[in-house]
Amino acid sequence: MTEIALLARRSVREILRYPEATIPGLFIPLFFLAVNVGQVAKTFPSTTPFLHGQGYVAFQLPVSLMFAVATAASGLALVTEIDIGYFDKLLAAPIRRSSIIFGRLAADFVRGLVGSTFVLLAGFAFGAHIEAGPLGAVLLVFLAACFGVGYAGFGVLVALRTRNVQATNTSFLLFFPLLFLSPNFVPFDRLSPVMEALARANPVSYVIDGLRSLVIEGWEWDKLAYCTLVIVGLIAILTTLSLRAIEQYDR
Amino acid sequence: MSDAPAIATHDLRRTFKDVDAVRGVNLSIAPGEVFGFLGPNGAGKTTTVRMLCTLLPPTGGTATVAGLDVVRDAAQVRRSIGVALQEIGLDPVQSGRELLELQCGLYGIPAARARTRAQELLELVGLADVGERRTKTYSGGMKRRLDLASALVHEPQVLFLDEPTTGLDPASRRTVWDEVRRINEAGTTVFLTTQYLEEADQLCDRLAIIDAGTIVADGTPEELKARMGHDVVALTFDDPGNGTVTAAERAVAGLEGLERTVTERDGTALYVRDGAAAITEIVRLLDAAGLRAKTINLARPSLDDVFLQATGRRLEGAEKETAA
Numbered sequence: 001m002t003e004i005a006l007l008a009r010r011s012v013r014e015i016l017r018y019p020e021a022t023i024p025g026l027f028i029p030l031f032f033l034a035v036n037v038g039q040v041a042k043t044f045p046s047t048t049p050f051l052h053g054q055g056y057v058a059f060q061l062p063v064s065l066m067f068a069v070a071t072a073a074s075g076l077a078l079v080t081e082i083d084i085g086y087f088d089k090l091l092a093a094p095i096r097r098s099s100i101i102f103g104r105l106a107a108d109f110v111r112g113l114v115g116s117t118f119v120l121l122a123g124f125a126f127g128a129h130i131e132a133g134p135l136g137a138v139l140l141v142f143l144a145a146c147f148g149v150g151y152a153g154f155g156v157l158v159a160l161r162t163r164n165v166q167a168t169n170t171s172f173l174l175f176f177p178l179l180f181l182s183p184n185f186v187p188f189d190r191l192s193p194v195m196e197a198l199a200r201a202n203p204v205s206y207v208i209d210g211l212r213s214l215v216i217e218g219w220e221w222d223k224l225a226y227c228t229l230v231i232v233g234l235i236a237i238l239t240t241l242s243l244r245a246i247e248q249y250d251r
Numbered sequence: 252m253s254d255a256p257a258i259a260t261h262d263l264r265r266t267f268k269d270v271d272a273v274r275g276v277n278l279s280i281a282p283g284e285v286f287g288f289l290g291p292n293g294a295g296k297t298t299t300v301r302m303l304c305t306l307l308p309p310t311g312g313t314a315t316v317a318g319l320d321v322v323r324d325a326a327q328v329r330r331s332i333g334v335a336l337q338e339i340g341l342d343p344v345q346s347g348r349e350l351l352e353l354q355c356g357l358y359g360i361p362a363a364r365a366r367t368r369a370q371e372l373l374e375l376v377g378l379a380d381v382g383e384r385r386t387k388t389y390s391g392g393m394k395r396r397l398d399l400a401s402a403l404v405h406e407p408q409v410l411f412l413d414e415p416t417t418g419l420d421p422a423s424r425r426t427v428w429d430e431v432r433r434i435n436e437a438g439t440t441v442f443l444t445t446q447y448l449e450e451a452d453q454l455c456d457r458l459a460i461i462d463a464g465t466i467v468a469d470g471t472p473e474e475l476k477a478r479m480g481h482d483v484v485a486l487t488f489d490d491p492g493n494g495t496v497t498a499a500e501r502a503v504a505g506l507e508g509l510e511r512t513v514t515e516r517d518g519t520a521l522y523v524r525d526g527a528a529a530i531t532e533i534v535r536l537l538d539a540a541g542l543r544a545k546t547i548n549l550a551r552p553s554l555d556d557v558f559l560q561a562t563g564r565r566l567e568g569a570e571k572e573t574a575a
């Protein structure tokens with residue numbers, strides 16, 4: 001447990017000392033919010049039924065949150081560490097290999113909390129409010145950070161399996177189709193039938209739907225349940241695969 | 252336990268897809284020794300070290316370190332050893348001090364003790380005044396020394412150093428040597444790989460020469476050199492091709508006290524009982540055969556000669572190194 005804390009502290013230090021690896025990732029969500037205030041709000045005024053009286057910014061806030069936390073930075077840091085050879089030093093130390101993964105993911109959680117809080121505040125500045133109240137806002141940030149952990153697990157997995165900086169760097173591209181085959185811009189029932197079928201099969205849709213429900217609808221327990229289930233599943237699967245990858249590393 | 256070897260391998264092997272990197276290595280290294288593993292690039296030194304450090308599973312044979320099997324008891328082996336790998340694996344984000352403190356933590360040293368230990372080690376390797384700087388700002392020699400310090404946090408029984416002085420300037424190299432001696436005097440067994448003859452000669456109690464994955468000679472530096480013969484008379488020729496060297500070797504074959512002959516690219520090395528006495532006779536025999544040497548050099552056999560005899564080649568860069 002202490003080894004995890006020590007390694008997590010080091011990763012947090014790394015995040016703080018390399019802000020250039022984190023800050024650019026926050027521009028995309030901010031850009032999203034800004035665009036939605038300026039242009040799209042004209043197409044979807046707040047009288048649009050699915051907006052539940054809020055502006056389109058509020059509707060898009062969850063997507064921005066997900067952008068803010070979905071970063072390959074952790075995987076990149078790991079693959080760099082493998083490249084440099086520091087990873088070997090960690091493997092040669094009398095620690096459980098799993099600690100290396102858990103240390104990273106713990107730092108990703110911290111990164112996710114900070115990043116999503118920042119975007120949430122930006123959302124407030126652009127006029128959104130959280131229908132589910134302060135507790136809902138906390139849950140929103142928490143769930144977004146958890147999604148970030150699951151997502152980071154993917155980068156970590158690619159890093160361990162490929163040991164290749166390029167592959168790890170491009171791994172985040174996978175996120176885009178998943179994000180756009182979803183009720184990202186409009187609710188499920190406003191999508192074309194084909195799109196709707198695809199979106200309903202896409203687990204990321206339920207994350208968006210769940211986070212969004214907190215922002216514009218209040219406490220929608222079934223949507224939150226699906227959202228949590230997907231996030232927990234994502235973390236469980238990717239962490240398991242990463243743990244297996246690190247156990248098999250050079251074995 | 253104390254007379255059990257610090258490191259023992261039996262027919263240790265490692266094959267990568269189509270490369271037999273290590274092909275049956277047998278070693279027995281006593282506690283307290285500085286053992287040198289001398290070999291050219293690609294000989295299998297790093298692969299052997301990685302297997303002994305539990306970073307790479309052998310594909311054949313067995314190995315124990317501090318009496319523990321490197322596969323079965325890998326976790327315990329890791330507690331007993333310190334490792335400084337060939338590629339200096341320093342985290343560029345951390346300062347030297349932070350890196351050492353984290354390293355202490357990973358070896359279970361409590362935070363308060365870790366702070367004093369980090370300070371001790373920084374002083375030991377002469378980095379106390381740059382301890383706050385991030386490691387990416389360090390010079391090659393400083394990185395090497397920090398890496399060495401990080402292998403020592405838990406006062407390991409056995410220390411592995413994979414080419415600890417490759418690429419270092421002579422002054423830094425000497426600092427590392429002094430460090431290794433001091434660590435060894437404190438009771439740590441040292442397993443060190445090197446491409447430098449001088450390093451093996453000066454630093455190691457015993458050494459093995461590895462070439463293409465197998466040990467081709469081993470013993471103390473003195474034994475190895477003595478095994479070659481008493482003196483070596485090295486001859487070079489202007490025109491070493493066209494059978495000149497062979498002819499010269501044939502001419503001196505009957506020389507009194509000749510112990511062995513080793514052919515080189517541009518000449519031949521004659522190992523003789525008494526070099527000074529043999530030289531006049533060698534010149535006479537060559538003359539009689541109508542041959543004339545370009546240079547004649549009398550010396551004691553060096554590890555370079557041992558290496559040449561064992562592998563048929565000189566260690567790359569060896570000449571440059573002895574000249575320096």
Ligand SMILES: Nc1ncnc2c1ncn2[C@@H]1O[C@H](COP(=O)(O)OP(=O)(O)O)[C@@H](O)[C@H]1O
Pocket residue numbers: 267268270271272290291292293294295296297298299
């Ligand atoms: N991971 C690997 N995959 C394939 N071949 C390897 C690997 N590591 C080392 N080798 C090969 O094994 C041989 C021995 O390498 P190494 O142990 O690094 O030699 P040394 O350290 O003596 O220079 C070389 O031919 C090298 O190319």
Ligand SMILES: [Mg+2]
Pocket residue numbers: 293296297298337413414
């Ligand atoms: Mg090597």
